[in-house]
Amino acid sequence: MSTVTAVPPVAAKARSKPLLTALAGVPNAGKTTLFNALTGLNYKVANYPGVTVEKRVGTCHLAGFENIRLVDLPGAYSLFGGSPDEVLAADHLMGRLPKEDKPDVVICVVDACNIERNLFLASQIIDIGIPVVVALNMLDIAKTRGLSVRKELLAKNLGVAVVDISGRTKTNTDELLRAVAKAGSGEKRPGRYRWCSDKEFLDSAKSIGRLSRSDDTDDPDELIGIGIGLLSGSRQAESAKQRELLLAMRKQLVEQGVDAGAYETEERYSWVNSIASRSVVQVDGTRKDLTEKLDRVLTHPVWGLLIFLMIMGTMFQSIFTWASIPMDFIDSLFADVQVGLKSIIPPGQLQSLIADGIVVGVGSVLIFIPQIAVLYLFISVLEETGYLSRAAVLLDAFMRRVGLQGRSFIPLLSSFACAIPGIMATRSIPSFSDRMATILIAPLMSCSARLPVYTLLIAAFVPRRTVAGFLSLQGLVFLGLYLLGIVGALAIAYLLRKTVFRSSPSHFLMEMPPYRIPVAGQVLKTIWEKCAVFVKNAGTVILACSILLWFLASYPKTTDGSPSEAVRQSYAGQLGQAIEPIIEPLGYDWKLGVSIIASFAAREVFVSSVALVNNLEDVDEESDSLIDAIRNAKDPETGEHSYDLATALSLMVFFVFACQCMSTLAVCKRETGGWKWPIVMFVYMTALAYGAAFVTFRLSSSLLT
Amino acid sequence: MHKCTIPNIFSTMKSSILQFTPGAKYRIEALRDSYSYLSQRLLSLGLIKGAVIEIANIAPFGGPIEVKCRGYNLSLRRDELAILTLTPFVI
The missing domain is CATH 1.10.287 (Helix Hairpins)
Structure with missing residues (x-):
């Protein structure tokens, strides 16, 4: 990076080599907010090699300080703490990581409201001997609590520069950076160990x-x-x-x-x-803390649970109602693009690849974005306000009984939209066994990709009847499927705790942040990051699978015959026929087999695949033509109906439990650092799905006839 | 108000029969097994010998207990809290 002439004197003296500056601090001290204020959009999120601890690296975007390179270290309470985050932060600071340079300067972010615990870490970092600048954060909140901070006295006692800043309002960042540049240009000073007189x-x-x-x-x-x-x-x-x-x-x-x-x-x-x-x-300690009053209500055995259920109900409802508008838009947009492309590109293999393979693939990735965005709108607002910690406390007693913990709740909730953000959200669970158990059961929550499948099968085979006077039977089946997933997940978690993780310790130990008003910018940033991560991780897998499926369904080419005959002779059709003996006990024929295979790209592909093998085009899960088609599908040999209510129930139960999602397995591999856990996940879920679908089919066949 | 007791078979002190109520204050007399991960965790959070904690909130259904220490709040499961030997703190 070249030096610009208009830089302030101190920065101009700095080396042309970037000044590597680490941001350190305890969790919730405001490190990431300060990092964002200093880098703007000039950063990227990466992982430390081999582990799933996040690291943000960026370049300072403020004029005159462009040679300051910033790295946001994982939060740590102590450099000797021993949690994965703390070990990495300590190793990075001491230059022990093989691919990371030792920082030239450390900005230690200190929350003025929590001065002792923050100075504890700051003092450990000062002991290392790297030049340190203390960024005194959240002074505004400290003032409202009647605390007065004597900055100069603090600087004198610690022996390092202290700058009061606000990461939220971006106050005094220039002064902080001047102090960093100054500290970086000075000689390395010996570690102090001032706390130790011995x-x-x-x-x-x-x-x-x-x-x-x-x-x-x-x-x-x-x-x-x-x-x-x-x-x-x-x-x-x-x-x-x-x-x-x-x-x-x-x-x-x-x-x-x-x-x-x-x-x-x-x-x-x-x-x-x-x-x-x-x-x-x-200086003024008369103010009664609002947080304590709120906590009395929000963690109350009755009101707390009621409020919790209301928040979750609203969140759930919003994910499905708000998101349906942009989802319908994306759906029709991609249908239009498909039609449009077919009119532009001459018919042939290229047209088919682009319109039926790639466009469909991209569409089935983007269709999830609205739900993930709404989900993270709620999660990040709840997190920023501090409510999520209370929800975790409220639920810990229940979750613990089934071998999970309070923190498992958010990942599981996210999994109702999509298991991928759910699995990624397990990073907030420090205890290994709790985290693994949560990851393994996350895909059992009925995600939104299963919705079209449930909708189609219920509309086609469950009678429109009311039960007990006012309950819709279709609605009850729908609810039952969700509950089945939840009960199955809790049972598996319990089994894991009793077997695989029997001796692994489980810790809760959670800091309760004070309630705060969320900052819109931070919320939007979280939503953006989560959506981007989803597209990057899941999107590539879904797209690749879609293209592979297109290939399997389109080749080998047949010269004559109906589209459904072409499918029968394709590789996908051959695969479907090959697995027919295996799925026959569950009540499925080869056509459903093709669709089940197709649903491995993303479960909702099942619907379009059923349409394809049944000779229909341009239909969705609510089309009467598709519902009629599968209701009236007949076995060409016997002339009987191919599917009935028993088939539908068996199929829906299969979808509740089966791990038909390559991207979930890919994310599981990435988050657990190997193939072991994704294989465990796939095997147990497939076995569970097969067994449950078999029992469902046999039971309902004998009961319904 | 909810009350609870911490079953603590190892402790020689009286913390096993302490009745926790929000607002009550205790002095930490000792930590058991100070080399363990959990103890080191509590130590670095400032729950050291001599520190005073105040019961801030008790989660329902046998859930975690929230304590106030050094100006911030921390939620611990009952068995995690039982690592500390506590005595009632009276000014």
């Missing part, structure tokens, strides 16, 4: 740390850090000698009446506390 302790920590061969470092500050990690139990000893020294050091501390595992934390907190109590003063 030099002997630091020396012992250093000599123990030196025995760790896995870190190739001679930096005394880092060696002390390694020693502290060993002492607290977050690192393991690497040799017998080291273990021996470590045990001796612990013993010595215990003899002094100190809990060795808690030593660093206790000493550091008491130092931080002495600074905080002097620099942050409660």
Whole structure:
């Protein structure tokens, strides 16, 4: 990057090499908001290699500071914490990651309302010895709580620059960046360890740390850090000698009446506390916190649950009603494009590939976008306000009983729109077994792609009758399918907890943020990011599958015969006939087999596929022609109806449980880092679907005749 | 008000029979097994020996207990809270 002439003096002196600046802070300190304010749209979201911890990297977009390169580290409460996020943040800061450079400067974002806990981390980062600038955030909220912060005193005690900023209103970002540039141009200063008055302790920590061969470092500050990690139990000893020294050091501390595992934390907190109590003063403590009053209602056993159910009901309703307008638009748009292309491109294989393969594929990706956008509108607003944490608390007691936890709730809820954002949302679950269980059952929630299938089959085969005077039988079947998925999912989660994850610990431990008014920009950004991630991850798979299916359904070409005869002779038709013996016990013929295979691209493709094999064009799940066609479909040999209510029920139950979604498997592989869990998911879901559909078909056949 | 007890068979202190009510304050006397992941987690959140916590809210149906400590709120399951040895804090 070249230096522009109009830069301010400090930045102009900076090296032409970009100044690598890491943003660190505890979760919810406002790191990402500050990152967004500093980079604008100049950033990309990436993953740390091999893990699903997100990392944002970008270039500063503010005039004069374009050579500052920013990386948003995962949130951490402590550098010795041991959660995946904390390990990565610590490793990145110390330059231990193979493909990441050690940052030149660290901006430590400190939430002024939570000064002690934030300074605790800041003090650990200062100890590393990288130049640090403390960005004092959320002073405006601190003021409303009657807190007054003495910035200069804080800077003096910490020994680093302190700049008060607001990530939300983008206040003082220029001053912050000037401080960063200044810190980056200075010499590396030695780590401080100001909290520790016991030099002997630091020396012992250093000599123990030196025995760790896995870190190739001679930096005394880092060696002390390694020693502290060993002492607290977050690192393991690497040799017998080291273990021996470590045990001796612990013993010595215990003899002094100190809990060795808690030593660093206790000493550091008491130092931080002495600074905080002097620099942050409660000047006006009369204001009663609104959060506490709200919590009394929102986590109340009766009102809390009622409000929760109402919010969820509204959200659910909105996903399906609001989103249906743009979905219908996308649907008809792509139908028009298909017709239009067929009139432009001369008939032939190219026309067929573009109009029937690619356009249909792109359409079946984009059709999900409105629902995902509405879903994330709700989720991000609820998250920003702080309500999601309360919902997790409210549900933990239930979810725990089936082997999940309160945090599993949002991923499962998202899965009613689509399992892909659902599986990605499991990243907020820190406990491994809880996260895996949630991922594995997420696809059992009836996603929106199953809706057209349910709609078609219910309209065709479930009688329009009322039950008990006012309940529609069709509606009841519909509700039953959703409940079946939920009950199945909870049962599987319970089984997983009792078997595979029997001995894995489950932690809840969740910070309750104060209630806040959401910021529109942040909400829109979340929606945009989630939709983009969906198109990137699921879109490519769905598109590829659609083109593959087009190929299977179009080749080998037959010269004569009806379209349905052409399908029968195609590869897809041959596949359908090949699996007929397997699906016959469930009540399906080869035509349904073709459609089931087709639905692996995306479940709603089932409908268009049924239309295709039954010789119909331009129909959807509510078309009378399609409903009549499958209702009246006859077996050419026996002349009997091919399908009846039993077939439909069996098919719907199959769709509830089956993992007919390649993109879900692809996302599962990406999120779990290997093929093991997606294979487990596919196998158990297929077995469950087959078994349940078989039982349904046999039971309903014998009961209904 | 909801009340609850924490079953805590290991603790020698009286926290096993403490009746939690919102607003009650306790002093942390010790943490069990300070090398464990959960204890380290609680420590880095500032729940150290000598710190005072206030019961802010008790979730229904045996759910987590929300405590106030160092100016922020934290929700813990009852067995997670049982890692702490608590004594009632009176000013």
